[in-house]
Each structure stands twice: as structure tokens, then as C-alpha cells.
Amino acid sequence: METSGGIRASLAGRYASALFELARDERQIEAVASSLRAIRETLETSPDLRAVTTSPLIDRAEAHKAVAATAAALKLDGTTTNFLGVLARNGRLRQLPEVIRLFSRLASDHRGETTAEVVSARPLDDDQVAALKQQLGARVGRDINIDARVDPSILGGIVVRLGSQMIDASIRTKLNTLATAMKG
Structure with a gap:
């Protein structure tokens, strides 16, 4: 699968590629894809989670706590939970919808x-x-x-x-x- 030029050209693409490669290596592609679908649905229906992922007023530590609580409530797999923590610590939660979209594309290509x-x-x-x-x-x-x-x-x-x-x-x-x- 060729990802270097297209998907990896953006910040979200680099995160999606890294998550995909980790999920592939751990044989967890379907589990991560399922967790990301749950996150996407929650982002669409929860103004609170959308605020956590988009507001510059919420500091990284608080965002990390919020996504950890969300991951526990949604019973997400460990790889996705850790990945959300990385995005929160790096201040990149704003990229989450695009990361989910690109991961889905990579997983589909893989299948x-x-x-x-x-x-x-x-x-x-x-x-x-x-x-x-x-x-x-x-x-x-x-x-x-x-x-x-x-x-x-x-x-x-x-x-x-x-x-x-x-x-x-x-x-x-x-x-x-x-x-x-x-x-x-």
C-alpha cells in the first residue's frame, strides 16, 4: 500500500498512518476501526466531546483526562485509548475527525x-x-x-x-x- 505521498502529506495523515501501522503490527486493525467509529459517532452527538477536541481554552492535561474518561465509558481498545492520549498530550485533538477518516481509508485499502x-x-x-x-x-x-x-x-x-x-x-x-x- 502506497501512503507516503497522499495520506502522509498532512499532519492528520501522519497520525493516521502511525496508528494504522501500530494496529496492523498488533493485529488490531478491526478493533481500532471499531473504536474509531464509536469515537466518530460520539463526536457527532456530543457537544461536550466536540468542545474538548476543538477548544483552545481547554489545556492539554484536562483534554487528556476527558478523552481518557470518554475512552473508558465507550470501552475502547487499549491501542485507541493510548492514541487518544497521545493526541491530547500533543495538543492535536483537533485533528481527530480527519485522522479517523484517513485511518478508515487505510483499513479499507488493507482489506x-x-x-x-x-x-x-x-x-x-x-x-x-x-x-x-x-x-x-x-x-x-x-x-x-x-x-x-x-x-x-x-x-x-x-x-x-x-x-x-x-x-x-x-x-x-x-x-x-x-x-x-x-x-x-
Whole structure:
């Protein structure tokens, strides 16, 4: 797997690569991936955890205590718990969402899957995710892992990023295109 140019080019990418290599060496990729999914879901639903990871007013020691308590409450694996501690001590918790995204991509590549980043105005149900996996898998000839997130600002429809390709079928884009066409 080639990670030196693309993923490692950013700070979050270097952290994600280091975590992935550690998880791979310890044969803990799935455990770490599961823990990171739990953290991502908690970041999306907990304003307190988001504040800990983004506020410059919270010092590193307090951030470390907060992420340690969160890790214990979520019953995260030891590798992820230690990694969160490193991010907190280094003042890099702000990078956590991007680290999670990039780790997921590395883990998918390792499993021979391709990750599709999917943005929708509302959460997709299981049937929609399964149909999307099937359609995208047929398109690229590989197993697809869906990294879904919700962004109400797209108004409706869906935006899919698959590698360097982007399929934008959002209502926001269609309205912007229509507005541009009406201007002349």
C-alpha cells in the first residue's frame, strides 16, 4: 500500500498512518476501526466531546483526562485509548475527525475495499446503504465500504466521492446550476 505521498502529506495523515501501522503490527486493525467509529459517532452527538477536541481554552492535561474518561465509558481498545492520549498530550485533538477518516481509508485499502464518502441530507437506512454498496461495487469491481455522513445543507439528494471521482446529485448543486443558467 502506497501512503507516503497522499495520506502522509498532512499532519492528520501522519497520525493516521502511525496508528494504522501500530494496529496492523498488533493485529488490531478491526478493533481500532471499531473504536474509531464509536469515537466518530460520539463526536457527532456530543457537544461536550466536540468542545474538548476543538477548544483552545481547554489545556492539554484536562483534554487528556476527558478523552481518557470518554475512552473508558465507550470501552475502547487499549491501542485507541493510548492514541487518544497521545493526541491530547500533543495538543492535536483537533485533528481527530480527519485522522479517523484517513485511518478508515487505510483499513479499507488493507482489506481490499474501496471507501466511498457519501454525504446525504438525511441519514441513509440500511437498505439504501446496501443498494449504494452494490451499485458502486459493480461500477468499480471491488468491495465498497461506505463512509456516510449527514449534511442538511445539501437540501436533498446525495454526494458520493469515490477516489478521485465525485458524483454530485444534491439539490443544492442543481439549484445553483439553475440559478447560474438563469443569470445568463
